[in-house]
Amino acid sequence: MFDIRVQPADFDLSTETALIRSRHRDVGAIASFVGVVRDTNDGTGVSEMSLEHYPGMTEAALKKIVDQAAARWNVIDATVIHRVGTLMPTDQIVLVVVASRHRGHAFDACEFIMDYLKTDAPFWKKETTPEGSRWVDARTADHDAQQRWKQT
Amino acid sequence: MLKVLYFASIREALGKDSEAVELPADPTVAGLIDALRARGGIYAEVLAANRRWRVAVNQDMVGLDGPLQDGNEVAIFPPVTGG
Numbered sequence: 763m764f765d766i767r768v769q770p771a772d773f774d775l776s777t778e779t780a781l782i783r784s785r786h787r788d789v790g791a792i793a794s795f796v797g798v799v800r801d802t803n804d805g806t807g808v809s810e811m812s813l814e815h816y817p818g819m820t821e822a823a824l825k826k827i828v829d830q831a832a833a834r835w836n837v838i839d840a841t842v843i844h845r846v847g848t849l850m851p852t853d854q855i856v857l858v859v860v861a862s863r864h865r866g867h868a869f870d871a872c873e874f875i876m877d878y879l880k881t882d883a884p885f886w887k888k889e890t891t892p893e894g895s896r897w898v899d900a901r902t903a904d905h906d907a908q909q910r911w912k913q914t
Numbered sequence: 915m916l917k918v919l920y921f922a923s924i925r926e927a928l929g930k931d932s933e934a935v936e937l938p939a940d941p942t943v944a945g946l947i948d949a950l951r952a953r954g955g956i957y958a959e960v961l962a963a964n965r966r967w968r969v970a971v972n973q974d975m976v977g978l979d980g981p982l983q984d985g986n987e988v989a990i991f992p993p994v995t996g997g
Contacts, residue, residue, distance in 0.1 A: 813996070816991070823975075879997050882975070884989075884991065885994055885997070887995045897992065899993075
């Protein structure tokens with residue numbers, strides 16, 4: 763069972779990797795990604811970020827993404843934590859941890875999960891800038907990053 | 915009836931996060947979008963063909979041809995921006 767959490771609270775990478783190591787003796791590689799709130803976006807200063815999501819669908823969408831990764835690579839365990847609510851620059855926003863027998867699978871599955879999370883998981887960012895608050899636009903680059911995993 | 919949910923910029927523009935909507939004569943996502951656009955005003959503006967929005971039925975993203983049934987939960991939202 764993979765560990766998927768959507769929460770306002772912060773998380774700790776070391777705690778999460780230790781938890782995964784304690785559960786398995788066949789894990790040889792753990793890859794992780796931590797997303798952080800930047801203080802600028804599209805050339806404008808960002809003083810605060812708020813995250814809205816679709817309760818219920820969010821968890822289901824994340825589970826589906828991790829299941830897809832596990833069908834494609836050796837994924838012994840995985841943890842995905844995404845924060846919601848109000849966040850400040852330098853705050854952690856998302857964590858993906860993937861444990862496999864070998865590093866290649868862990869790296870690929872971790873990147874795949876992040877790329878799909880960007881296009882398929884129902885989260886929306888609103889940032890506060892000196893000109894007021896604005897909803898963040900979806901990026902074509904994120905769509906392209908997801909598309910490259912499509913199998914031909 | 916359908917339970918229609920709105921999120922993020924669409925929720926703000928419409929000034930509501932949900933409403934009950936009659937199952938349209940054409941029971942598809944396209945039929946629902948047409949029915950909402952026909953209300954005119956902010957609905958027609960927010961759901962214009964050249965604006966970007968996505969639809970999920972019972973918490974699964976679907977295309978315009980997605981079928982609808984009475985009791986479905988339909989969510990309309992802008993492209994996602996998490997991570």
